[in-house]
Amino acid sequence: MDAGRLPDYPPKTPPPPKRPVQPPRPEPDTKPKSTLTPVRRRVMMARRRGVAWTLEAQPWSAGRARKHVVGKLHDWGYMSVDTVASDVVALLVANAVADGGRRISVHLADQDQQALVMVLSHQPGLTADESVLPRIAELGVSSCGTDTAEDGRLLWAVLDL
Numbered sequence: 724m725d726a727g728r729l730p731d732y733p734p735k736t737p738p739p740p741k742r743p744v745q746p747p748r749p750e751p752d753t754k755p756k757s758t759l760t761p762v763r764r765r766v767m768m769a770r771r772r773g774v775a776w777t778l779e780a781q782p783w784s785a786g787r788a789r790k791h792v793v794g795k796l797h798d799w800g801y802m803s804v805d806t807v808a809s810d811v812v813a814l815l816v817a818n819a820v821a822d823g824g825r826r827i828s829v830h831l832a833d834q835d836q837q838a839l840v841m842v843l844s845h846q847p848g849l850t851a852d853e854s855v856l857p858r859i860a861e862l863g864v865s866s867c868g869t870d871t872a873e874d875g876r877l878l879w880a881v882l883d884l
Contacts, residue, residue: 772799773832773839778816780824780844785816788829792840795831801838801884808882810862811840815878818855819844822876833884837865841879849876 776791778784789809796804812829819827824846832839851871859867859880867880 771832771834773830775828775830777826777828780820780822780827782817782820784820784827785813788812788816788842791829792831796833796838796884799833801833804838804882804884807863808838808840811859811864811880811882812842814855814859814862815840815842815880818842818852818878819876822846822849824875836884838882838884839879840882841877843877844875846875847873851876 774795776788778787789812792812793805793808796808816827816829819842822844824844826845828843828845830839830841830843849871851869853869855878856867856869859878862880864880865883867878869879870877
């Protein structure tokens with residue numbers, strides 16, 4: 724090392740990197756609203772108490788679903804609907820299991836002295852089968868229906884409590 728020359732202190736640092744190139748900003752959506760694909764919302768029971776259970780799509784699921792639904796109705800203070808609720812849940816679950824999916828979900832909500840029981844078979848590609856609705860109506864429900872969605876067939880019934 725040269726005795727007459729001293730090293731630079733502090734050592735020189737490299738210059739900071741240049742600002743990276745930013746991608747172009749997205750264009751505003753110019754499509755009219757009517758051509759956009761509608762998005763189907765999942766099952767939603769807003770502004771009321773409710774509960775849901777997911778079960779395997781097996782023949783024994785009807786018994787377990789009945790126990791869950793009747794137990795929750797008792798927790799909510801409805802003691803006189805055991806028979807109707809049990810029969811309705813068993814029929815809804817049996818039809819959902821017959822759809823052939825791997826699982827089903829049972830949804831229960833109450834409002835204004837009525838209970839809504841919905842069963843969703845998570846088997847996509849099904850069509851609405853309304854042949855079960857007269858059998859559900861015979862059990863003494865206020866109303867009932869069926870609907871299909873991307874995630875399966877939905878069967879529902881409203882019980883007077």
